[in-house]
Amino acid sequence: MENILHIIPEIFIFCSALILLILGLFIKNIKLINNLAILSLLIAVALVINQPYQSIYLNSYVIDEFSSLFKIMIFIGSIVTLVMFVSSREDLHINLYEYPILILFSTLGMMVMVSANDLLAMFIGLELQSLSLYVLAALNRNSLLSSEAGIKYFILGALSSGLLLFGISYIYGFSGNTNFNLIAVNYNSESLGLLIGIVFVLAGLAFKVSAVPFHMWTPDVYQGAPTPITAFFALAPKIAAMGLLVRFLFNSFGELYLDWQQIIFFISIASMMLAAFAAIAQTNIKRLMAYSSIGHIGYALIGVACVSSEGLRSLLIYLMIYLFMNISVFTVILSLKRNDAYFENISDLSGMYKNHPFTTILVALMMFSLAGIPPLAGFFGKFYIFVAALESNMVFLAVVGIIASVISAFYYLRIVKIMYFDEPKEEFDGLNIRSLQVLFYPSSFLVILFFIYPAPIIQLSEYAIKSFY
Amino acid sequence: MNELPILSILILLPLVGIFFMTLIRNNNDQSSNNLKHTALWISFLNFLISLYLLFSFNQQDADFQFEERYFWIEYGISYHLGVDGISILFIVLTTMLVPICILASYDSIKFSVKEYLIAFLALETFMIGVFCSLDLVLFYLFFEGGLIPMFLIIGIWGGERRVYSTFKFFLYTLAGSVFMLLAIIYIFITAGTTDVSYLLDYNFTRNEQIVLWLAFFASFMVKIPMWPFHTWLPDAHVEAPTAGSVILAGVLLKMAGYGFIRFSIGFFPEASELFAPLIFTLSIVAIIVTSLIALVQEDMKKLIAYSSVAHMGFVTLGIFTFTVQGIEGSIIQMISHGIVSAALFLCVGVVYDRLHTREISRYGGLVSKMPMYAFTFMIFILASLGLPGTSGFVGEFLVLISIFSINTYFAVFATTGVVLAATYSLWLYRRMIFGALIKDDLSEMLDLTRREIIIFVPLITLTIFIGIYPKPVIDIIEPSAKKIVNQVNGKLN
Numbered sequence: 023m024e025n026i027l028h029i030i031p032e033i034f035i036f037c038s039a040l041i042l043l044i045l046g047l048f049i050k051n052i053k054l055i056n057n058l059a060i061l062s063l064l065i066a067v068a069l070v071i072n073q074p075y076q077s078i079y080l081n082s083y084v085i086d087e088f089s090s091l092f093k094i095m096i097f098i099g100s101i102v103t104l105v106m107f108v109s110s111r112e113d114l115h116i117n118l119y120e121y122p123i124l125i126l127f128s129t130l131g132m133m134v135m136v137s138a139n140d141l142l143a144m145f146i147g148l149e150l151q152s153l154s155l156y157v158l159a160a161l162n163r164n165s166l167l168s169s170e171a172g173i174k175y176f177i178l179g180a181l182s183s184g185l186l187l188f189g190i191s192y193i194y195g196f197s198g199n200t201n202f203n204l205i206a207v208n209y210n211s212e213s214l215g216l217l218i219g220i221v222f223v224l225a226g227l228a229f230k231v232s233a234v235p236f237h238m239w240t241p242d243v244y245q246g247a248p249t250p251i252t253a254f255f256a257l258a259p260k261i262a263a264m265g266l267l268v269r270f271l272f273n274s275f276g277e278l279y280l281d282w283q284q285i286i287f288f289i290s291i292a293s294m295m296l297a298a299f300a301a302i303a304q305t306n307i308k309r310l311m312a313y314s315s316i317g318h319i320g321y322a323l324i325g326v327a328c329v330s331s332e333g334l335r336s337l338l339i340y341l342m343i344y345l346f347m348n349i350s351v352f353t354v355i356l357s358l359k360r361n362d363a364y365f366e367n368i369s370d371l372s373g374m375y376k377n378h379p380f381t382t383i384l385v386a387l388m389m390f391s392l393a394g395i396p397p398l399a400g401f402f403g404k405f406y407i408f409v410a411a412l413e414s415n416m417v418f419l420a421v422v423g424i425i426a427s428v429i430s431a432f433y434y435l436r437i438v439k440i441m442y443f444d445e446p447k448e449e450f451d452g453l454n455i456r457s458l459q460v461l462f463y464p465s466s467f468l469v470i471l472f473f474i475y476p477a478p479i480i481q482l483s484e485y486a487i488k489s490f491y
Numbered sequence: 492m493n494e495l496p497i498l499s500i501l502i503l504l505p506l507v508g509i510f511f512m513t514l515i516r517n518n519n520d521q522s523s524n525n526l527k528h529t530a531l532w533i534s535f536l537n538f539l540i541s542l543y544l545l546f547s548f549n550q551q552d553a554d555f556q557f558e559e560r561y562f563w564i565e566y567g568i569s570y571h572l573g574v575d576g577i578s579i580l581f582i583v584l585t586t587m588l589v590p591i592c593i594l595a596s597y598d599s600i601k602f603s604v605k606e607y608l609i610a611f612l613a614l615e616t617f618m619i620g621v622f623c624s625l626d627l628v629l630f631y632l633f634f635e636g637g638l639i640p641m642f643l644i645i646g647i648w649g650g651e652r653r654v655y656s657t658f659k660f661f662l663y664t665l666a667g668s669v670f671m672l673l674a675i676i677y678i679f680i681t682a683g684t685t686d687v688s689y690l691l692d693y694n695f696t697r698n699e700q701i702v703l704w705l706a707f708f709a710s711f712m713v714k715i716p717m718w719p720f721h722t723w724l725p726d727a728h729v730e731a732p733t734a735g736s737v738i739l740a741g742v743l744l745k746m747a748g749y750g751f752i753r754f755s756i757g758f759f760p761e762a763s764e765l766f767a768p769l770i771f772t773l774s775i776v777a778i779i780v781t782s783l784i785a786l787v788q789e790d791m792k793k794l795i796a797y798s799s800v801a802h803m804g805f806v807t808l809g810i811f812t813f814t815v816q817g818i819e820g821s822i823i824q825m826i827s828h829g830i831v832s833a834a835l836f837l838c839v840g841v842v843y844d845r846l847h848t849r850e851i852s853r854y855g856g857l858v859s860k861m862p863m864y865a866f867t868f869m870i871f872i873l874a875s876l877g878l879p880g881t882s883g884f885v886g887e888f889l890v891l892i893s894i895f896s897i898n899t900y901f902a903v904f905a906t907t908g909v910v911l912a913a914t915y916s917l918w919l920y921r922r923m924i925f926g927a928l929i930k931d932d933l934s935e936m937l938d939l940t941r942r943e944i945i946i947f948v949p950l951i952t953l954t955i956f957i958g959i960y961p962k963p964v965i966d967i968i969e970p971s972a973k974k975i976v977n978q979v980n981g982k983l984n
Contacts, residue, residue, distance in 0.1 A: 390639055396632040408676050424669040431665055443646050443654055476564050
């Protein structure tokens with residue numbers, strides 16, 4: 023019994039998901055179920071904060087500063103998704119009580135992912151998360167695009183899980199262990215089999231974080247999935263997979279970093295450059311955000327490639343800032359509604375500032391922040407990434423990074439241009455719903471005013487990397 | 492040490508103004524007038540504060556004054572402000588030009604007045620911040636942050652090809668600056684801090700200096716701008732609204748000149764010495780080539796924009812002579828150019844508001860209808876070509892003296908620029924003001940209004956005052972300029 027108490031937050035989320043599932047059969051009030059799901063996530067935040075740090079179950083499950091911070095970020099992402107659901111469920115034809123429950127299950131999977139210190143625990147978490155996401159992507163059954171997104175994500179996701187399992191089997195075969203720490207002690211660094219294992223696991227994980235060359239699903243799924251779920255894709259699973267990636271690489275193959283560093287190095291550069299060019303031609307804002315997220319993952323991976331405490335610190339700072347920027351952008355995408363129809367083309371934003379001056383200036387600032395222009399938060403994210411890169415003597419990576427950031431500034435500016443310089447269209451409903459305002463204003467102001475006192479987030483990430491350094 | 496955080500007040504006051512202006516609803520003429528008045532008074536108050544700063548500035552002291560330092564991001568990167576003889580004049584120039592710009596936009600901005608004024612005040616914050624900050628990260632923050640309001644000002648309120656110009660402006664400047672960001676990060680890692688007053692005494696190795704100098708150079712040469720990366724400037728000037736051009740020519744270009752003096756020379760003297768011939772060559776090419784280009788322009792704003800590039804060529808020439816006269820000369824040249832080119836753009840704005848064209852050939856014989864305008868325009872044209880008795884002469888003269896002491900050939904070539912400047916300026920004046928008034932629509936032109944006179948009077952006064960009696964200005968600059976020169980020579984020997 024005492025063993026179970028160690029993972030109280032996970033158990034709590036699990037139980038509340040099950041209870042809500044049963045409740046949903048009898049209560050037709052979907053809003054209530056959604057609110058209960060939000061409530062249980064909020065309680066879980068409190069539980070995670072108060073959890074003692076320890077490693078349990080034969081060291082296969084770790085609760086430390088790192089996992090707690092990631093869990094809180096994941097909770098924020100999930101809560102945001104649930105709040106978005108409130109305003110859009112009717113019009114997007116996703117008014118199903120399974121929605122909040124699937125989000126909870128997926129959240130549970132991600133919690134397991136970031137705490138996993140064992141190949142099996144990692145796989146279980148990953149699969150629980152992915153299975154929920156496959157269904158979520160296809161949740162709007164009436165939409166061809168949504169079904170297509172679901173199927174595509176499922177097929178490619180299954181393939182990547184296969185690759186991952188294949189890699190896991192190699193690692194197990196050549197080191198004789200599934201525990202990350204034991205792998206680190208027992209492997210034979212000469213063996214090629216182990217290297218094959220690492221490559222396959224990395225391929226599987228790169229799929230989950232949608233890094234080039236495993237990014238192909240991202241634009242289609244982002245476009246096809248209902249917007250709140252797209253937001254969820256952008257916010258939670260990527261962050262969780264990034265946490266998992268870091269723990270897997272640092273705990274089990276910290277010594278072998280020369281081997282996997284090059285892989286991260288390559289996918290980081292490829293992600294940044296591909297995203298910077300591919301996003302220029304996009305006409306759908308969700309597709310554009312998909313490429314933008316690929317690019318941002320590329321930057322975050324620089325932090326991993328540095329293999330240093332500064333690198334990890336910058337990764338965490340970057341992910342936190344990325345989270346808040348995306349919250350506010352996706353909230354705005356959700357507010358582009360007119361006569362109960364949603365608009366997703368970038369050209370629909372045209373002249374938006376005439377009708378929505380205040381929202382538009384904040385969105386424009388978000389775009390500048392995504393492009394990494396000071397004094398907005400996005401700049402500090404990039405700043406720390408580059409500090410880490412130069413400190414590890416990865417000048418090439420840093421130079422590619424800044425070149426990509428200049429190129430990508432172009433497509434962010436294009437959105438600003440369309441919003442400000444083009445002819446205005448009809449008015450949107452805008453941010454007139456309380457639930458969207460609650461998301462939009464705090465996250466935007468956090469991004470804009472971050473520069474006044476950035477120390478807390480920096481200290482928080484320094485605290486979180488204590489688990490590794 | 493002054494107890495009042497006067498530099499922070501200068502930086503924050505426009506932001507306070509923005510806050511109040513967001514509360515004003517802009518739905519009719521009355522409220523848009525209120526907005527204009529609010530912005531004008533806020534910026535004017537800021538000007539008065541900067542005057543107070545100027546008069547309480549200790550001219551004998553070459554060190555940084557009015558310093559403020561607070562913990563900001565982490566150890567080594569702090570919120571550190573301060574001014575010395577080099578930066579203080581730029582601050583006053585900025586605070587002086589912003590109310591003038593706002594006044595100049597009273598009638599010419601027809602829509603989205605609120606956003607326009609907010610963008611201008613935000614720009615003022617960034618510009619003052621650039622000249623105050625004594626921390627490289629803070630400097631970069633202000634330096635780059637200014638792009639956002641300027642991007643919007645050109646893009647929303649600009650002319651026909653505004654989108655192209657504003658993108659070009661933004662991406663050129665950004666592409667140059669990101670290398671400076673990497674250099675700043677490298678400095679942070681090797682020296683452990685980005686504090687300017689510490690770094691001025693820090694010795695980088697020769698190889699480090701060369702790479703870092705090039706990175707800073709990439710940013711400043713685009714911004715100042717030096718040939719061959721000057722092409723964004725004419726485009727931006729032509730499309731920007733009048734006030735945008737004024738700020739662009741008046742202040743934004745000076746940020747780079749200030750950066751050259753403070754950072755390139757101050758931190759990397761060996762590299763600066765090594766690359767000085769490169770700078771001289773580029774500057775002289777700029778002076779001659781852009782002057783020739785200016786001769787064939789059909790568009791008034793383009794002509795003045797190209798002349799800006801030529802004038803900034805003198806600035807870079809002076810800075811890299813490492814002499815007291817050279818640095819003094821380039822600072823005065825920058826201040827003078829800040830006033831004169833700003834005024835020239837305002838002069839263009841005056842006729843543009845009336846006739847809505849900037850084509851030189853559409854004008855001619857204005858003197859008979861607009862005598863006061865002709866007089867004003869003449870003073871600034873003469874100042875621009877460096878006539879003795881105007882501020883333009885002092886700067887150019889000091890720069891030419893300093894370059895003569897270094898290398899006679901360079902000086903000879905640079906002096907041809909002065910002749911060319913006279914040619915294109917006077918020819919512009921001749922085509923616009925003199926001649927017969929034959930075009931029908933010109934006969935309806937009205938002379939300067941009271942508002943326009945209010946705008947021009949301080950600029951004329953300053954131009955002539957600095958031209959006739961430059962001593963007060965030189966007194967402010969001299970101690971700090973000497974200190975920099977001594978420091979550089981100390982490091983070189």
